[in-house]
Structures are given as C-alpha cells and as structure tokens.
Amino acid sequence: MTISKIMQSYKEFGWDGLKDHKTGRSETILNQNAVEIILDIRRRHRYGACHIKQILKRKGFAISHRQIDKILVQNGMVEPNIKKQKPHKWVRYELPNPNDLWHTDWSYDPFSGTNVSVYIDDRTRLITSHGVFKRQTAENSLALLHSGIAECGKPKAVMTDQGSQYYSNHPNAKQENTMFRATLDILGIKHSLARVNRPQTNGKVERFFRTYKEEYATGSFSSFGDYIKHYNEVRLHMSLHYKTPKEVWEELKCKPLS
Secondary structure (H helix, E strand, O other): OOOHHHHHHHHHHHHHHHHHOOOOOOHHHEEEHHHHHHHHHHHHHHHHOOOOOOOHHOOOOOOOOOHHHHHHHOOOOOEEEEEEOOOOOOOOOOOOOOOOOOOEEEEEOOOOOOOEEEEOOOOOOEEEEEEOOOOHHHHHHHHHHHHHHHHHOOOEEEEOOOHHHHHHHHOOHHHHHHHHHHHHHHHEEEEOOOOOOOOHHHHHHHHHHHHHHHHHHOOOOOOOOHHHHHHHHHHHHHHHOEEEHHHHHHHHHHOOOO
C-alpha cells in the first residue's frame, strides 16, 4: 500500500485505520500501514524515534517513541541501544531574542563540489541567509550578510571563527582580510570571535552543516536552497521544543517571513 493510500485510510477511519484490533495486549499493536509511515520518514530524513513521534503527533497520530524505536530496530533501521549512556551535561547558551546574535561559517559541499555559507540566528535557529560560491571570501560573506539584513533585519552581533574571511591578527594582513570586520564596524554590529579549539562556541552553525550533509545524503533534496527551505519551514527542532525555526521566529518577532 502506498503512503498516500495509508494517509487516505487515516482520513476516512482516523486512528482506528492504522491499528490492528487485537485485545488482551497492554501496548497498541500497529498494523503495517502505520509501520510504513514510520519507516518512510526514517528513510527520507533519518530522524530518530523522538523526532518521528513529534512529526506523527502533528498529523494526529499518538505513537510513543518507544514503539517507534522498536519498529526501527525490528526493521534494521537503527541498532538496539542495550546500554543506555548518560548524556553529556553540556551547558547550552542561547540569547533571548531573535537578531541578538547570528553565527556564520563556510563549508565545502561534497554534493555540488562548491563552497556553501550560512548565517543562522542564535535564538530561533533560522537560516537568515545562505549562498553557494566557488570561493570562500570576505566579499562573499558580506554579500550574504547584506542579504540577510534585507530579509530579517540587522543583528546586534555576528559570531565567526578566526578564518581569514573574517579576521586576521597579522599586522600586514591583506585588505580583504580586514574588510569583514571593518564593514561590521560601519554597520554597528559587534564581531564576536569563537574561541580557538572550542568548537562549542560556534557550534550551532557547525551542527547545521553536519545535519545538512547527513540529511542531504538521503536523496530527498534537489539543491542547497531546497534543503534550507525544508530546514527553516518543515524540519522540527528538538532545541525549539519540536517547532520549526520559522514558527519560532514569527512567534517572537510577530513578523511573517516572505
């Protein structure tokens, strides 16, 4: 049965259309229709059980993450986690308002053989600007900054690493290497530098690139821009209590994005 037919069955019969009506069991037994929906989401996006649970919840399905995890294990989609490890106690920093801080960085894109860059809002995780370029330059970084400001307003601060596109402490640095900092000064934007050998400080943008490469590899997206639209408007974020960046941005800014 196709996914569209499964969804039609749910529209006609509700939750009962996805359940096997067996009695005497403490756990709801899902029929193959519900299982196929779960497996399809996993194949297309590689989401874990908790993430899949929230997607199904938005569609009106009430399935526990334990049930979903069991289905994924039974179908060889994930390995069983026999020894539950205690999570690392990271102290997650987050500024209170949109546009308090944007993170930016560059990454090589193995899917197109180009270089990609983004600006990501610290509070909402919204990608405020993105681009695909042949070279990682200060000029291209500034072009994206101006594009983001035109769409989302001006940030109070921008955080970068100490790459040559953004910063140079050499007394004879080329003009291009100081162009980024000088432009921020003119715009009245503070330049925050990530600490050397401390990737957590600019971790939000680094995590984005890692997520992009993992999820783009599933073959569900046609371009970097296509993925950005999905990331901003469709993908639920655990750190945002399973809302999308666009939803949180519009809740806090009270301003719809075009």
